[in-house]
Amino acid sequence: MIRDITLGQYYPGNSWIHQLDARVKIIWTFVYIISLFLIQDFWGYLIILATLGLIVGVSKVPPSFMLRGLKPIFLIIVFTFTINMFMTKGTPLIEIGFLTITREGFRNALFMGTRLVLLIIGSSLLTLVTKPINLTDGIEKLLSPGQKIGIPAHELAMMMTIALRFIPTLLEETDKIMKAQMARGADFESGNIMKRAKSLIPLLVPLFISAFRIAQDLAMAMEARCYRGGSHRTRMNGIKLKKKDAVALAFTAIYLFAVILQGQGIYKMLL
Amino acid sequence: MRNTKFLIQAAIIAAVYAVLTIVLMPFSYGVMQVRVSEALTVLPFFTPAAIPGLFVGCLVSNMLGPYGLMDMVFGSGATLIAAVCSYCLRKRPLLVPLPPVVANGVIIGSMLYFAYEVPLPLYACMLWVAAGELIACYGLGYPLLRMLQKYKKIFELH
Numbered sequence: 155m156i157r158d159i160t161l162g163q164y165y166p167g168n169s170w171i172h173q174l175d176a177r178v179k180i181i182w183t184f185v186y187i188i189s190l191f192l193i194q195d196f197w198g199y200l201i202i203l204a205t206l207g208l209i210v211g212v213s214k215v216p217p218s219f220m221l222r223g224l225k226p227i228f229l230i231i232v233f234t235f236t237i238n239m240f241m242t243k244g245t246p247l248i249e250i251g252f253l254t255i256t257r258e259g260f261r262n263a264l265f266m267g268t269r270l271v272l273l274i275i276g277s278s279l280l281t282l283v284t285k286p287i288n289l290t291d292g293i294e295k296l297l298s299p300g301q302k303i304g305i306p307a308h309e310l311a312m313m314m315t316i317a318l319r320f321i322p323t324l325l326e327e328t329d330k331i332m333k334a335q336m337a338r339g340a341d342f343e344s345g346n347i348m349k350r351a352k353s354l355i356p357l358l359v360p361l362f363i364s365a366f367r368i369a370q371d372l373a374m375a376m377e378a379r380c381y382r383g384g385s386h387r388t389r390m391n392g393i394k395l396k397k398k399d400a401v402a403l404a405f406t407a408i409y410l411f412a413v414i415l416q417g418q419g420i421y422k423m424l425l
Numbered sequence: 426m427r428n429t430k431f432l433i434q435a436a437i438i439a440a441v442y443a444v445l446t447i448v449l450m451p452f453s454y455g456v457m458q459v460r461v462s463e464a465l466t467v468l469p470f471f472t473p474a475a476i477p478g479l480f481v482g483c484l485v486s487n488m489l490g491p492y493g494l495m496d497m498v499f500g501s502g503a504t505l506i507a508a509v510c511s512y513c514l515r516k517r518p519l520l521v522p523l524p525p526v527v528a529n530g531v532i533i534g535s536m537l538y539f540a541y542e543v544p545l546p547l548y549a550c551m552l553w554v555a556a557g558e559l560i561a562c563y564g565l566g567y568p569l570l571r572m573l574q575k576y577k578k579i580f581e582l583h
Contacts (some may be wrong), residue, residue: 266544273540277496280494314481317482317528321443350429351561354464355569
């Protein structure tokens with residue numbers, strides 16, 4: 155049953171976007187999310203859509219992958235759209251029985267709905283074009299200045315790396331335990347939500363015991379190799395900012411500047 | 426960080442959290458999130474390694490999940506705050522599953538309201554998220570805590 159699971163969102167590729175340093179992609183995603191909230195009208199979305207389109211085009215990730223992230227929040231999008239459309243007061247546009255769609259309501263619904271869709275697509279783009287392990291390295295490097303104030307950047311990255319390494323092992327273990335418990339008559343699939351949650355206890359306890367056994371072996375192996383962590387460690391493949399990363403950062407700065415100008419209504423003044 | 430064993434224990438807790446989130450995917454990333462892995466938020470009762478463990482577990486799960494950076498920042502932040510509070514409440518087992526309900530309700534509820542602009546009152550968004558957490562933390566987390574008390578020894582760092 156566990157064999158059908160897709161692990162992660164990463165879409166393998168060798169595009170210019172895929173090759174960028176993970177730090178640059180994290181920074182871009184933060185800037186992108188902030189920019190969505192600086193926009194005041196539909197003209198602003200043109201800048202965002204053009205940028206997003208360019209990035210998606212260069213990354214060669216199929217649009218269907220982009221839209222996949224929207225599936226779980228489809229209901230929220232529909233709900234936001236509908237409520238905004240019918241509940242905003244203003245100039246009536248269409249009347250259906252006792253419901254009235256106003257011009258302002260339609261504009262609001264479209265504006266909010268677009269923002270939500272762009273937010274999810276942009277936010278999930280990061281994990282689509284970056285391997286989890288590169289993302290971990292990027293987070294470590296971005297947090298490393300914080301080591302001076304006690305943020306354990308290296309330890310966090312090490313934990314993330316080990317966790318990623320052990321996910322397939324523990325998935326297999328979970329599968330085995332589930333099958334063993336089902337053979338003994340455990341039922342994981344029927345009943346209401348509370349019953350189904352409680353039925354997972356016979357799965358969790360053995361999983362813990364097995365996971366902690368793995369942890370003990372691993373800790374012993376690492377200690378035997380004198381693992382000390384932190385500044386004593388060197389890297390086989392260190393990450394360094396390259397020319398293309400500098401170009402991407404410059405592009406991010408220009409993008410942010412354009413959005414801020416748009417938010418201030420500068421374009422309207424020029425037009 | 427105390428030592429290698431502490432680090433590994435935290436990493437393995439993170440891996441278990443991620444595995445449970447992935448195995449129970451349809452529950453874990455939906456609108457009404459009953460993330461069964463949130464039952465593990467009772468682990469700070471047994472070991473402080475669960476604090477970074479749960480934080481990293483949530484970070485890794487969100488890294489593999491469909492929402493990307495938004496969930497990575499807010500979801501993991503809420504889990505970290507909740508884990509620290511649960512650890513502080515470890516002398517009162519009944520209250521240990523409460524911090525994740527409150528932290529996720531407040532932080533993720535606010536995220537839904539302010540970032541996703543769900544057209545519901547802020548308190549309704551918070552209650553919505555807290556309800557899902559309540560099922561995971563008290564429906565499964567608390568019985569798990571009681572059950573794991575019998576196996577306390579596996580958490581000892583020696």
